[in-house]
Amino acid sequence: MAEVRLNHVEKAFGKFTVIPDMTLTVPEGSFTVLVGPSGCGKSTLLRIISGLEMPTAGEILIGGEDVTLEEPSNRGISMVFQSYALYPHMTVAQNIDFGLRLSKTPADERERRVAEAARILALEDYLDRKPGQLSGGQRQRVAIGRSIVRQPKVFLFDEPLSNLDAALRTQMRVELAQLHQSLDATMIYVTHDQVEAMTLADQIVVMNKGRIEQVGAPMDLYDRPETEFVAGFIGSPKMNLFPASAIGRDDAATIGIRPEHIRTDHENGDWPATAQVVETLGADTILYVTADGIGDMTVRLPGHMRLAAGERLFLTPDPEHLHRFGSDGRRLTS
Amino acid sequence: MAIAATTRRLSASERLRRSLGNGRVTAALILLPPALLIFTLFVMLPLGESVWYSFFNWNGYGAPTDFVGLENYQRIAGHSIFHKAVGNTLKIVAISILLQMPLALLLALLIYRKTPTNAVFRLIFFLPFILAEVAAGLIWSFVFDGNYGVTASIAQSFGAESFFILADRDWAFVAVMTVIVWKYFGFHMMIYIAALQSVPEDLIEAARIEGAKRRQIVRYVQIPHIKPAIIVSAFFAIIGALQVFDIIIPLTNGGPSNQTHTIVTYLYTFGLTRLNIGFGSAVGVILFFAAITVAIFYQRFFMGKDKA
Numbered sequence: 001m002a003e004v005r006l007n008h009v010e011k012a013f014g015k016f017t018v019i020p021d022m023t024l025t026v027p028e029g030s031f032t033v034l035v036g037p038s039g040c041g042k043s044t045l046l047r048i049i050s051g052l053e054m055p056t057a058g059e060i061l062i063g064g065e066d067v068t069l070e071e072p073s074n075r076g077i078s079m080v081f082q083s084y085a086l087y088p089h090m091t092v093a094q095n096i097d098f099g100l101r102l103s104k105t106p107a108d109e110r111e112r113r114v115a116e117a118a119r120i121l122a123l124e125d126y127l128d129r130k131p132g133q134l135s136g137g138q139r140q141r142v143a144i145g146r147s148i149v150r151q152p153k154v155f156l157f158d159e160p161l162s163n164l165d166a167a168l169r170t171q172m173r174v175e176l177a178q179l180h181q182s183l184d185a186t187m188i189y190v191t192h193d194q195v196e197a198m199t200l201a202d203q204i205v206v207m208n209k210g211r212i213e214q215v216g217a218p219m220d221l222y223d224r225p226e227t228e229f230v231a232g233f234i235g236s237p238k239m240n241l242f243p244a245s246a247i248g249r250d251d252a253a254t255i256g257i258r259p260e261h262i263r264t265d266h267e268n269g270d271w272p273a274t275a276q277v278v279e280t281l282g283a284d285t286i287l288y289v290t291a292d293g294i295g296d297m298t299v300r301l302p303g304h305m306r307l308a309a310g311e312r313l314f315l316t317p318d319p320e321h322l323h324r325f326g327s328d329g330r331r332l333t334s
Numbered sequence: 335m336a337i338a339a340t341t342r343r344l345s346a347s348e349r350l351r352r353s354l355g356n357g358r359v360t361a362a363l364i365l366l367p368p369a370l371l372i373f374t375l376f377v378m379l380p381l382g383e384s385v386w387y388s389f390f391n392w393n394g395y396g397a398p399t400d401f402v403g404l405e406n407y408q409r410i411a412g413h414s415i416f417h418k419a420v421g422n423t424l425k426i427v428a429i430s431i432l433l434q435m436p437l438a439l440l441l442a443l444l445i446y447r448k449t450p451t452n453a454v455f456r457l458i459f460f461l462p463f464i465l466a467e468v469a470a471g472l473i474w475s476f477v478f479d480g481n482y483g484v485t486a487s488i489a490q491s492f493g494a495e496s497f498f499i500l501a502d503r504d505w506a507f508v509a510v511m512t513v514i515v516w517k518y519f520g521f522h523m524m525i526y527i528a529a530l531q532s533v534p535e536d537l538i539e540a541a542r543i544e545g546a547k548r549r550q551i552v553r554y555v556q557i558p559h560i561k562p563a564i565i566v567s568a569f570f571a572i573i574g575a576l577q578v579f580d581i582i583i584p585l586t587n588g589g590p591s592n593q594t595h596t597i598v599t600y601l602y603t604f605g606l607t608r609l610n611i612g613f614g615s616a617v618g619v620i621l622f623f624a625a626i627t628v629a630i631f632y633q634r635f636f637m638g639k640d641k642a
């Protein structure tokens with residue numbers, strides 16, 4: 001367990017600057033998720049923490065120690081790759097054991113740790129198989145097992161679930177959360193999937209173009225997005241964002257309202273609209289409408305709702321939940 | 335047992351019926367004859383002919399009439415120069431596997447990554463392989479020349495007497511093997527480079543994180559990953575060693591005192607140039623079976639495992 005701190009870290013590939021200036025603290029024992037659109041520099045940042053990439057400037061501290069110039073293996077970290085990166089010619093047991101073998105850990109200790117990891121990850125029956133004979137979820141577990149046995153202070157994950165199907169992803173998400181609880185280690189987890197971020201994290205770092213947009217607990221980001229980008233990125237379906245002038249306000253540049261904070265009515269309301277598509281999911285109904293003079297809007301209603309495309313209706317936003325953003329994209333507080 | 339046998343027979347007939355149905359047998363019937371014809375015409379017939387000639391004492395003119403049975407084979411078996419030639423061929427196999435392949439692997443590991451400098455080195459190291467064998471032999475015969483050659487001037491600069499390495503009974507074949515290593519290491523290096531480039535970068539990075547040093551990454555990650563390529567290159571090295579010929583002719587022509595023959599130069603010198611076609615054929619047949627043995631060995635021990 002250790003805190004990870006980045007001080008004015010910068011990274012450029014040739015002339016192309018991926019991370020201009022990043023300062024970030026990952027608290028000891030936290031599950032911190034780096035989230036952002038593809039290509040925003042999440043993997044690069046994780047690789048800088050791991051030591052696989054050198055920052056162009058700035059420093060990295062793990063557990064208070066400056067590790068900027070340390071080899072990856074001396075940083076007390078482990079990493080799970082998106083591709084799993086298992087050695088195809090080794091058995092599951094050998095894969096998990098590899099790092100211990102290199103570090104010349106005593107044989108009985110190695111055996112004990114591999115057995116323990118196999119138990120935690122339900123891999124006991126597969127120890128003699130080669131990775132090629134495993135399913136995606138099992139390979140993922142082996143990759144996690146390999147990082148557990150080294151007992152690192154910090155676990156790094158780079159989109160570890162993106163190669164799994166939806167059902168398995170949900171299951172592995174739960175397992176990862178349990179793993180974090182039982183290991184009590186600092187975890188830094190990269191994903192472009194905001195659902196993964198919301199469900200796993202106790203701290204989310206939203207990144208955009210190599211910069212931090214906002215850092216906070218999932219519900220803080222949800223309830224009080226600091227920028228228009230975070231407002232649009234966190235939450236599914238997305239927050240409705242439109243120019244303030246469209247509803248005749250001049251106290252902001254952009255107004256945002258989440259789909260679940262809009263009420264509908266057939267007789268009266270603030271914004272007249274036409275229904276376009278209705279998705280009934282069972283627990284709730286997602287309504288895609290076009291509001292007159294404002295544009296496309298998404299509405300989320302609890303329960304079932306019968307509505308035909310083309311039908312007219314009225315929308316009323318909950319004034320408590322209106323988000324206002326200035327012309328610089330930052331949140332305005334009254 | 336009986337039940338197992340029945341099911342097997344049933345499934346066999348079933349398989350036949352299905353393959354007739356899906357046109358695979360038809361395809362084989364159409365596609366096989368041309369291949370078979372070409373194989374017969376260009377492999378089986380010449381081979382059969384060689385076997386036939388090898389039973390005659392024949393100079394290549396007219397029809398072979400002087401049937402001598404296995405006498406040619408007996409003469410080969412008792413010929414000390416043939417023993418020398420086989421020994422030399424085995425030396426080439428050994429040097430290819432023990433020196434050339436490790437050298438090629440080392441260089442491949444140094445320059446497999448795609449960078450502009452590496453591309454230049456790759457080209458330089460590959461040049462000897464592109465060069466025609468005879469040209470390579472000629473170039474090196476100048477290098478080794480005792481009066482004007484590079485080795486001679488080096489020796490002289492150290493104050494040693496000028497010497498003719500290619501005329502030295504003990505050292506001539508060492509020189510020949512040097513040239514062979516120089517000529518063909520680039521080929522093996524290219525095989526390894528292609529294989530090394532296919533090793534996922536993730537695997538190497540994962541190993542680095544787990545504390546593997548450069549040497550350990552090579553040993554535990556890269557070499558196991560390119561093992562199939564190494565086996566193929568060993569196969570080429572052995573088959574190539576059995577065929578070494580046109581590099582030797584300009585260098586030593588088998589001399590001095592027949593010390594540097596390989597099986598093929600032996601065949602050429604004692605079979606063709608001395609018009610002992612029957613004798614030469616017998617050497618050719620022996621060489622063919624040696625090559626076949628290597629190929630079968632390779633199939634059995636390596637190809638099968640690759641598939642599993």
Ligand SMILES: Nc1ncnc2c1ncn2[C@@H]1O[C@H](COP(=O)(O)OP(=O)(O)O)[C@@H](O)[C@H]1O
Binds near residue numbers: 018038042
């Ligand atoms: N080794 C590299 N050389 C040059 N550009 C790179 C390299 N690695 C990443 N990049 C660039 O950096 C940017 C961020 O990449 P990455 O960190 O992988 O994004 P993410 O993981 O958020 O999708 C991308 O535009 C990518 O093209």
Ligand SMILES: [Mg+2]
Binds near residue numbers: 042043044159
């Ligand atoms: Mg990435």
